[in-house]
Amino acid sequence: MATLLLHLADFDEASWARGFSAALPGHRVVLRGDDYDPAAIDYIFIWKPKVNAFDGLVNLKAVLSLGAGVDALLRHPRLPEGVPIVRFMDADLTQRMSDYVLANVLMHQRLFTRFKRDQQARRWVQLYPAAAWECSVGIMGLGQLGQDAVRHLKVFGYKLRGWSRTPKSIEGVETFAGEAQFDAFLGGTDILVNLLPLTPQTQGILNYDIFSKLRRGGIDGEGPVLINAARGGHQKEADIVRALGDGTLKAASLDVFEVEPLAKDSPLWALDNCYITPHIAAASSEKTGVAYFSKVILDHEAGKPLPNVVDVKRGY
Known part of the structure; x- marks a missing residue:
């Protein structure tokens, strides 16, 4: 039976290990501090790998990534060449991301920033927000997460636009592709939602x-809105602060940051038109993560192909 190594920064490794041990009877599950032979490790389940995470793992069958995004993993200087990387992508994680996107789109469409300011000023102004179908939501990234967000937003009647690296055809969505169509996509967008993978090409795109x-x-009659639930590396925070201050952006919802945790002296904290959450939009749950990757291992051991394998050249 296979041996699984857990290397999970910021998570309770012992708890995850108990879950995997129960879901994988007969398999050995080890932690970084255990006594084990690195050459005997078949799979590594990983998040935020340390520099020595892959040392001695010469017989790996797959790298299992706890996150849907794998940019940090792909930048690792000792990532084993030729070993397939499986990213976490299940219904629970996808639903959580769509929940976040929908909640923030609705909040901005309903002018929460304006009414929050009225509340603080004890000002009673009965302004009636425009209907959803008068608002254009543009989604950058039309993979599984982007398409599920589209599915949820359609129910509310928003005018939907999407931009991706390669052409996509999605019913009810005006789609744009590549650099040549990027400005046209932006020019018709009121609420910009970023769900792109982080690659060298998308670094700093916001x-x-x-x-x-x-x-x-x-x-x-107000300015546009930014929602970023993808990666902090997509955004230039100094530009967001400037845009929120001068009206180029009316508001922003940010779940990710260039450096995490967000520094206490960041000017973003003080902006009442910036809504900050601590990278929780689509947090991976232990229950669903164990179920998903246990099945990946059992299916792979039975000769079935690995799902959601990362294209290392594309970066996702």
């Missing part, structure tokens, strides 16, 4: 230049 290209006055 910057002042693209904010200035979003549609002006589309939400009750």
Whole structure:
């Protein structure tokens, strides 16, 4: 039977190990501090790998990534070549991301920032927000997460636009692809939702230049909105602060940051039109993670192909 090594920064490794041991009877589950032969490890289940995470693991069959995003893993200097990487992508994680996107789109479409300011000023102004179908939501990234967000947003009647690296056809969505169509996508977008994978091409893509290209006055005559639930590396936070201050952006919802935790002296904390959450939009749960990766291992041991294998050249 296979041996599984757990290497999970920021998680309770012992708890995950108990879950895997129960789900994989007859398999050996080991932690970083245990006594084991690195050459005997078949699978490594990993999150935020240390520099020595892969040392001696010469017989790996697969690297199992706890996150849906694998950018940090792909940057690892000692990532074993030729070993398939499986990313976590299940219904629970996908639903959690769609929950986050939908909640924040609704919040901004219903002008929560304006009403929050009215509340603080004890000001009673009966402004009625525009209907959902008058608001254009543009989603950057049309993979599994992006398409599920589209499915949820359709129910509310939003005008939907999508942008991806390669052309996609999605019913009820005006789609754009590649650099040549990026500005056209931005120009018709009121609420910009980023669900892109982080690659060298998308690093820093959320910057002042693209904010200035979003549609002006589309939400009750006010500026556009940014929602980033993908990776902190996508955004330039100094540009977001500037845009939120000068009206280029009306508001922003940020779940990820260039450096995490977000520094206490970051100016983002003090902005009442910036909604901050601590990277929890689509947190991986232990229950579903154990079930998903246990099945991956059992199926692979039975000769079935690995699911959700990362294309290392594309970065996702």
